[in-house]
Amino acid sequence: xxxxxxxxxxxxxxxxxxxxxxxxxxxxxxxxxxxxxxxxxxxxxxxxxxxxxxxxxxxxxxxxxxxxxxxxxxxxxxxxxxxxxxxxxxxxxxxxxxxxxxxxxxxxxxxxxxxxxxxxxxxxxxxxxxxxxxxxxxxxxxxxxxxxxxxxxxxxxxxxxxxxxxxxxxxxxxxxxxxxx
Numbered sequence: 352x353x354x355x356x357x358x359x360x361x362x363x364x365x366x367x368x369x370x371x372x373x374x375x376x377x378x379x380x381x382x383x384x385x386x387x388x389x390x391x392x393x394x395x396x397x398x399x400x401x402x403x404x405x406x407x408x409x410x411x412x413x414x415x416x417x418x419x420x421x422x423x424x425x426x427x428x429x430x431x432x433x434x435x436x437x438x439x440x441x442x443x444x445x446x447x448x449x450x451x452x453x454x455x456x457x458x459x460x461x462x463x464x465x466x467x468x469x470x471x472x473x474x475x476x477x478x479x480x481x482x483x484x485x486x487x488x489x490x491x492x493x494x495x496x497x498x499x500x501x502x503x504x505x506x507x508x509x510x511x512x513x514x515x516x517x518x519x520x521x522x523x524x525x526x527x528x529x530x531x532x
Contacts, residue, residue, distance in 0.1 A: 353383045353531050356418035360425040360436040362391060367468045367500055368424040370510035374517060375422065375466065375496075378524040388414050396441040401449065408442055412457035415443055419531045420462035421489070427469035427476040432483075444487035456488070462530045463489040464523060466496040468510065494526035495519075 357376070361368045376385045392407035394400060404412075415421060426433055446454040465480045477495055484491040496519040501511045512520070 353419040353528065354417065355379060355383045355385050355420045355422055355527065356388055356414055357385055358388045358390065358421060358423045358436070358439070360423060360433055362435065365508060366426070367504060367510040368426055368466075371466055371468050371496075371498060371512060371516075371520075372422075372424040374512050375424070375520045375524060378517075378521045379528075382524070382528055383419075386414070386418070390439050393439055393442055396438055396445075401445065411439070411443065412447065415457045415461065418461070420464070420492075420527050421458065422527065423463065423465045423480075425465055425467050425476065425480070427467055430475045432476055432479050437483075440483065440487060459488045461489050462492060462527060464492040464494065464527050466498075466520065466523065468498045468500060470500045490530060492523070492526050492530050494523045496523050 357372050359366065359369045359372050372387070379385055388411060390411050393411055394405065394407070423436065425436055428434075440458070443458040444456050446456055448455070463484050465477070465484070467476055469476070477497065480495075481491070481493060496516060498512060498516040504510050
């Protein structure tokens with residue numbers, strides 16, 4: 352069975368993106384193994400920190416390399432991807448061996464996809480991912496899921512995925528599985 356690594360872009364416990372990821376996990380039951388990346392200890396990118404490789408950076412690199420696909424669940428902050436997610440992708444896209452002219456990274460050639468939860472206004476964010484993910488040399492599955500936060504979630508913290516969003520997640524899951532073969 353294939354291994355899909357989920358990256359929840361909001362580090363808030365019980366975040367709407369965490370809840371969307373849990374819905375996506377249901378779409379993969381019996382089709383793939385799902386794990387969640389713990390990237391809470393990854394520092395802000397700084398070339399001075401690249402060598403020796405920090406344990407937190409090596410841990411996320413190892414998790415990414417062990418996965419067949421990476422599925423990012425991203426909030427949208429000010430019409431863009433969160434700086435924390437971009438920082439993680441910056442670390443993952445750096446060459447593992449700085450003396451290697453090919454610059455192979457942990458995320459190089461990995462199947463990747465993105466789902467987004469936002470309070471509206473997320474239209475520019477998908478384009479940022481559509482440009483960024485191929486640039487950092489991933490095999491980007493451009494079958495994205497977008498969801499607006501339901502109004503009641505702001506009061507009770509419970510994200511409710513609509514039937515349309517659940518259908519999008521299922522379609523996205525199938526596209527990711529097809530891409531990894």
